[in-house]
Amino acid sequence: MLNIKGKLFLAPMAGFTYKTFRSLCSRFGADVTITEMVSAKAITMGSQKTKDLISFSDDEKIKGVQIFGSDPSTMAEAVKIIQDEFEYDFIDINMGCPVPKVVKSGEGSALMKNPSLAAKIVQEVAKVSRKPVSVKIRKGFDEGDANAPEFAYIMQESGASFVTVHGRTRSQMYSGKADWEIIGKVKERLRIPVVANGDIVDFESAKRAYEMTGADGIMIGRAALGNPWVFLQIKEGFENGQITTMVLPHQKIKVAIEFFKDLCAEKGEKMAVLEARKHLGFFVKGIENAAKIRDRINRISRAEDLIGYLENLSIELEQKAKMLDNNIEAEIF
Ligand SMILES: Cc1cc2nc3c(=O)[nH]c(=O)nc-3n(C[C@H](O)[C@H](O)[C@H](O)COP(=O)(O)O)c2cc1C
Structure with missing residues (x-):
């Protein structure tokens, strides 16, 4: 059983959160780190370049491998290969990527429009995985069909051990404000832990995010870029009520x-x-x-x-x- 209560996650960010950067953030207090998203299909095809993305440093504490894809049996096959070859703590399934190429293939955030396929993916992966399986979702695909609470519930019932919610829709990509209220609704709906993500940039916002969402853990993405101290500062804020680390x-x-x-x-x-x-x-x-x-x-x-x-x-x-x-x-x- 993975304990993520009160944990600070570094968000997976393709092109940024490879081993060296995850290691740096871990040394400055990130409790949970996740690989960049890796293609399940490429893993099953034996791509060494893709496998190279799954490499961890000794500094990392709780380690996740994030996979993306849309075919349940390919995803399960990929997990079988990954668990035979790598040491890690959980598998995370990407259901939030907004990139057109990914969405067009029915992968990433497109899965939020197809809950039955998403459920099948989680079921198949959970069936073969020796480690817990989590899912990273968005608020929804479009503002009009922001289905995070119902969708997250289906992920829970399909075997997910926890869910991370980025409080933006696919249409918003990375702009506009993250909706923490809907993350709170996901938390109310689920038995399993919830991680809040989106617009958490410092201790003040971390505190507000916990208060507004009731989430079990929080995830920081862009605010960690060039600023790995953010984790340490958030921890200091919670532990001492003030931030002592100032970086010149x-x-x-x-x-x-x-x-x-x-x-x-x-x-x-x-x-x-x-x-x-x-x-x-x-x-x-x-x-x-x-x-x-x-x-x-x-x-x-x-x-x-x-x-x-x-x-x-x-x-x-x-x-x-x-x-x-x-x-x-x-x-x-
Ligand atoms: C450059 C970049 C790459 C990203 N790559 C991924 C990814 O591979 N997998 C994923 O689940 N999310 C990815 N994301 C989304 C982040 O994990 C996170 O959900 C998003 O940035 C919102 O958090 P923030 O406001 O703290 O940055 C990426 C975001 C950025 C900016």
Whole structure:
């Protein structure tokens, strides 16, 4: 039995939450981490590239593998392969992906329009899975047919161990406000635990999300990008009533350098440089001259040069912080 009460989840995010980033977030307090979504069909076809997405670090605590697809027997077949080859704690089924290519194939959020097929998938997967099976859904497909409570109930009855609800419809994609009220309705309806997701960005919103939804756990996605400290800060808020971890710009860059070095080990230097550009764009958010820094980073193509640039940047930012500190002291005395 998986205990997810009070747990902080890092949301699965394709193209971002590979091993190195999940590991970083785990070191800063994420309790549950999930792979990027992996194609069940590709697994059954023996794709090594897809299997490579299922790799965990020792820092990760409770680990999930997220699969997507629309054919119940393929999904079950994929789970049989995954459980024979990998160590993890639960299987998560993606029923929220809004991407047109996925939806057109009847996968991801399209399953919310087809509850009987979705039920069959969960039944077949739960039948073969030695680990708990969870489902990640949205508020609904469209605003007019926001069916999360009924749909989640069907997932429970089909064998799901818990359900994560992203409080946006498929039509909203990632914009507009997440509807926490409907997550509360899902929670009222179900016996199994519910994880709330969407627009949780800091301790204040985490607290409100728990209060409004009554959820058992919460999941953070975009707010963790370039900001893995968000987990630690939320935990501090709940444990001490105040946040003590404040991360200065040069400290952010120092963490980003270590992250990049680990990324080189995971993906090889060439790929890591390309991947790092996305992450570093988030790490430098809010830092003075962020646009210029980003532009410079995007033009660096060698790992060694990128590390050199970031090291100099971190020294520069540290000096600025010290000067600022001295000025404040000078004003006080
Ligand atoms: C770039 C990106 C990739 C995503 N990939 C996945 C995915 O592979 N599987 C999934 O279930 N959700 C995926 N999501 C959705 C997130 O898990 C999450 O539900 C959504 O971002 C809302 O949470 P947030 O407001 O905290 O970001 C993705 C979101 C983003 C922004």
